[in-house]
Amino acid sequence: MTSLSNLVRSKGDPKIIRSGPSSLPASDRMARNLGWFSIALGVTELVAAASITRALGMPGREGLVRSFGLREIASGFLSLSVDKKAGLWSRVAGDLLDLAVLREGLRGFNPRRSTVSTAIIMVAGITVIDILTAKAAGAVHARSDLKPADYGRRTGFPSGVTAARGRAAESFTTPRDMRAELPR
Amino acid sequence: MRALVWHGKEDIRCDTVSDPEIEDPRDAIIKVTSCAICGSDLHLFHNLVPAMMPGDIMGHEAMGEVVETGSGLNGKLKKGDRVVVPFTIFCGECEQCRRGNYSVCEKSNRRKDLADKVFGHATAGLFGYTHLTGGYPGGQAEYLRVPFADATHIKVPEGISDEKLLFLSDIFPTGWQAAVQCDIQPTDTVAIWGCGPVGQMAIRSAILLGARQVVAIxxxxxxxxxxxxxxxxxxxxxxxxxxxxxxxxTGGKGPEKCIDAVGxxxxxxxxxxxxxxxxxxxMMMMENDRPHVLREMIYxxxxxxxxxxxxxxxxxxxxLPIGMAMNKGLTFRMGQTHVNRWTDDLLRRIEEGQIDPSFVITHTVRLEDGPEMYRVFRDKQDSCIKVVLKP
Incomplete structure (x- = not known):
């Protein structure tokens, strides 16, 4: 992508020779991957709900699967956004919902019990990944627990605030195009 | 040379790139001695400003020494000069520049075709910003090419530290223009939303300009x-x-002047x-900006x-409650800063000791630590308010 963008630079513009390490921490990269996975899964649930319920031996739950698809897409966008922590925890909540619904597939006679069991193991695995990533992203982006610095001595005025008050007003006239006050 | 390069959302890298070259007789090359990360760089970091491209060099607050000049600078700049680079690139000749409206210079935006389509009419070129403002490589780098360098510079004397002068490039004149636009009177209450670097400069400017009280939010x-x-x-x-x-x-009347230093x-x-x-x-791309501060100010x-x-x-x-604003008869003034309109005056105030803008610096790091500092600044970690980078 960057070598492609080098092509559109003008002659004297610097062009990338070698790339350095990214500002994106590993947890954010993982959040991105999970976000795209969420969107792909959500779209699949929307367009192939009937196939999914058939595979799980849970006919009649197509509406629920489609609503879960919408939820996955929303979580995906959130995980790709700057608010990735919220996106990742919403994925965890979604995983728990998935597990609760899948458990129903183990009750009573279901010829697809083994498929449901496999799905439960997969969702449980993804839940662990989601929790670990959400925790890691939370830690990377958290404000420190230490007391915030007190910048109470940084006045910016070498002679103090009192001396600075109105000091520029003596020697500055607001330009005509920026005046607001009417003559009194 | 090394430079901080935008590769996508939240992805800044310290890359090795080719050195900039003189393209036009009015160009100059600056060896950057200090540069800074600006709050508006975070909008680019978050990919909220359209028309960024992977490979764009970041940074619009830089200063340094002139190391190469084009043939058309007419003696206005020479090798060895110490300069602060204003973030708005301007020609100094067009109708807008002659009026002092440098941030809407009619000639300096090299992507005028694109900007005309999006903004109706193009505004000035800016360093290290979107391609809507020319896509000029920025100053978070070891070297910076300055177009229209005969006009686009602020000559500064030796003997004053970079830290005191660097913010003439953007945040100091930006805070100053925000206050000047209010035409502050001695009876005024000025309310300022946002105490980031521009908010801090706006507070000091409003104090210098004699506001009765300045309220920071x-x-x-x-x-x-x-x-x-x-x-x-x-x-x-x-x-x-x-x-x-x-x-x-304000005795129930509300502040006369309100400044939005949040965006x-x-x-x-x-x-x-x-x-x-x-x-x-x-997030759903149904609006670009979050205007809570504007709503609150209008109210x-x-x-x-x-x-x-x-x-x-x-x-x-x-x-946006435009009906409320209309009925209250509010005046709106806004825009990118006409940096050089104010910098002679502000430089004098620094020299006289009226103000020392270095108070805002909380972190000084090497250029290669820049990508990490983008994250620290964005996450408000380590009480970070302003980061200066030393290439």
Whole structure:
């Protein structure tokens, strides 16, 4: 992508020779991957709900699967956004919902019990990944627990605030195009 | 050379890139001695400003020494000169430049075709910013090519530290213009939303220009303590009602002058449902900017007051109460800063010791630590307010 963008630079513009390490921490990269996975899964649930319920031996739950698809897409966008922590925890909540619904597939006679069991193991695995990533992203982006610095001595005025008050007003006239006050 | 390069959302890297070259007789090359990360760089970091491209060099606050000049500078700049580079590139000759409206220079935007389509009419070229403003490589680098360098520079004397002068490039004149646009009177209350670097400069400017009281609004203790040090009365919007406190401070009439030093990424909080709606809409690309501060300013501003907007907005906003603003007869003034309109005066004030803008620097690091500092600054970690980079 960057070598492609080098092509559109003008002659004297610097062009990338070698790339350095990214500002994106590993947890954010993982959040991105999970976000795209969420969107792909959500779209699949929307367009192939009937196939999914058939595979799980849970006919009649197509509406629920489609609503879960919408939820996955929303979580995906959130995980790709700057608010990735919220996106990742919403994925965890979604995983728990998935597990609760899948458990129903183990009750009573279901010829697809083994498929449901496999799905439960997969969702449980993804839940662990989601929790670990959400925790890691939370830690990377958290404000420190230490007391915030007190910048109470940084006045910016070498002679103090009192001396600075109105000091520029003596020697500055607001330009005509920026005046607001009417003559009194 | 090394430079901080945008590769995508939240992805800045310290890359090795080719050195810039003179393209035009009016160009100059600067060896950068100091540069800084600006709050508006975070909008690019978040990919909220359209038309960024992977490979764009970041940074629009830089200063250094002239090391190469084009043949058309007419002696206005020579090798060895120490200069601060204003973030707005301007020709100095067009109708807008002659009026002092440098940030809307008619000639300096090399992507005028693109900008005309998006903005109706192109504005000036800016360093290290979107391709809508020319896509010029920025100053978070070891070297910077300055177009129209015969006009686009601020010559500064030796003997004053980089730290005192660097912010003439952007945040000091930006805070100053925000206050000047208010035409501050000795009876005025000036309310300033956002105590980041531009907010801090706006507070000091309003104090220097003689406001009766300056009120600063934020929620971060370190920023509020710095605002208070500069002479402001502070409001922590997480623990107090902004509207009630401003009414209390102004005898129920509201501040005459309001400054938005927040811009498009206002804080999202459960206590302010409109901010949640804005965030959701922004995420779904249904609006570009989160205008909570604008809504609050329009509501609280005294009728016939002034709203000054130095904070950056990029496109469309939703639910802006324009009817309220119209009926109250508010005046809006906004725009990118006409940097060189103010810098001679501001440089004199620094030299005279009226103000020392270095108070805002909380972190000074090497250029290669820049990518990490983008994250630290964005996450408000380590009480970070302003990062200076040393290439």
């Amino acid at each position: 934020d929620c971060l203790p370190e920023r509020l303590s710095m605002a208070q040090a500069g002479g402001a009365i502070t409001i922590d919007f997480k623990t107090e009602s902004v509207i009630e406190r401003l009414d209390e401070l 498009m990424e206002s804080h999202v909080s459960m206590a302010q449902p409109d901010t949640i709606m804005d965030r959701a809409m922004q 609280v501003c005294r009728p016939a007051g002034v709203i000054s907007i130095p904070g950056v907005y990029s496109g469309l906003v939703d639910k």
